Amino acid sequence: MSKRLLITALTLLPSWLFGQSVWTLRSCIEYGIKNNRNSVIYDNEKKAADAQAKEALAAYLPAVSLNGTLDDNLKVQQTVIPAGVFGPEDIRVAFTKKFNTNGSAQLDQTIYDQSLIIGLKANKFNKQQAALNQRKSEETIIYNITNAYYQIFIYREQLGMLRTNLEKYQQQMNVTSQRVNKGTTLQKELDKVTVDYNNTMSQIVVSESNITLSENQLKYEMGYPIKDPLTVDSAAVAGNLHVVAPALAENNIFSAHTRTDYQLSQVNAALLDIDQRRIKAGIYPRLTAYARYGAVGFGDNLGQSFSTMSSYAAVGLKLSFPLLDFFKRNAQYTQAKYKQLNAVEQLKLDEGKYQLEYENAKTKLLKEQSNVENNKRNIDLAKSVFDVTNLQYEKGTTDMTDWINAQNSVKEAQNNYLNSLYNLILARLELEKTAGTLKTFYTAL
Incomplete structure (x- = not known):
């Protein structure tokens, strides 16, 4: 009986393994919006705003x-x-x-009660404020999850390149070791390539650690259990890179009104205006x-x-009929008046600031796009130079120093490309953030 159970378990094991889901960026964000603790907090605030509206209405019941x-x-x-x-x-x-x-x-x-009548008008804006805070929380979740998700991809790409480089060093060490044994090459040539081999091994360890840290960060942003496995397929990530490719045509027309922060400031100014009029209405019987x-x-x-x-x-x-509270009420009204005026001025400042942030994000996106294209071409050029140098070294027309320099150029071009690719992803995220279109970005995945 025990053998039969063992055979059954071994038969079912592969199907269980293959049944594990591979998380896409969209599914990660969808999970995060539902399970991130901030979502619970802002959802509770929305419910509290609804209760606050009922409380204000109860004063007239x-x-x-x-x-x-x-x-x-x-x-x-x-x-x-x-x-x-x-x-x-x-x-x-x-x-x-x-x-x-x-x-x-x-x-x-x-x-x-005129003061109470005016105060009831704040209910609508309190609900809007709670809904906007909830939306802002979702935008933050989208931004942070996307950032962590693509960090995993970048570190996996880096790890793949490092392992490829390690193979080249290993191959070169084998060839050079044979030449040292034959006496046709000095030991120092072998030592040079061994040093770079060991350095690459250390970089692989760091890269593997960075992948684990990025996966943990993604789980945290999602509200996903840290100890549970989370599979992000590199091929699927690469296929989704078109989402973060520049799409400036979508965001050519900028309006500060699309920014959640700006809408929150508008609601705040409206609430201050209501508070100002409520205090003024205190003079009525x-x-x-x-x-x-x-x-x-x-x-x-x-x-x-x-x-x-x-x-x-x-x-x-x-x-x-209040008579002798004029001075107190007038002082309160003056404070509320200037707070409301400052809120209106802050709206004008924010409009200019958000326009500046958007233009800067657009400029940075174009720059990073150019950097990615240049660094991609540099990788191809560095590999071409390395192939020629490697052939020359095999024929004995160049030395180990040139070979190592050519390989280091490949590594530098790879690092530059990965850095520029990650910067491009961040630049696109910043453009979506400054344009107020992070939720549109998510729904388009």
Whole structure:
């Protein structure tokens, strides 16, 4: 039985391995938007804004309060009826008893409060602010995940190039070692290529470590368990590079209004304007209606104070007119006024700043595009020079120093190309960020 189970497990194992999903950039971002902790925070803020709107509206809805009192008058207060009313002398009389109970229910309804009416207009902007903060969080997640995702690709490309270079060094070491054994080449020639071989081995270790660090960073940005495997296929990444290739035609027309940061500033200015008008409206009277129903009882003992309770009811209007708070309200209004004016000026500054950031990102993208093309050509040229030098070395018409210099030129061209390719990816991300189109970039993947 145990052998049969073992054979079954071995049969199923390959299908399990091949069933592991390969994560695309889109699937990583989709997972991150749902699972990154920041998404939970801003989603909660959106729900809090909805609750805040209900709270503000509740101030204009009927409010019912229940009140009850029980007094034990340890010493009953007396009052005096002046002489001449009921007799020639003052009369001391108590208008209550030792125990006094009172219970009432009151309904209050705001009829008119201009300050409250204006404040209700902030509900719409509070909801917009929460939604924009949530959108900004998603844009940050998209940016960070894309950055980490392509870092993995760059380091894997670097690792592949280093391993190819290592093979060349190994081949050269084998050839040179044979020549040293035959006495046709000095030991120092072998030592030169051995040094570069060892350096490349060290660079491979660093590159492998960088891949692991980048994978962990990607998992963190996604909200993915750090210890769980995450497979990013290099071929799929290379196929997606067209997404980060320059597409300036898509972003030729710039508008600061597409930036989430700018929209947040607009909402902030609108909220400050509402706050300014709300404070100013504090000068108007407030009209409130109320209805009250209750019962009151008096007695020489506690039981009597409940058994003798008699009911009462009242309805009425209350008009409040603030008079002596002018200086305080005026100071608050002045502060709110200048805060709102500064917010409007900041909008104008932001518009110019965002335009500058966009133009700089566009210029940098064109520059990095040119760098990638040049460095790609340099790799081909360096390889061509190396092939010629390698052939010359095999024929004995050049020495090891020229061979190593040619190989180092290939390595330098490879590093320059990878750096420029990563800078191109970052430049495209910056262009999407400054144009306010990161979510469009994500949906187009």
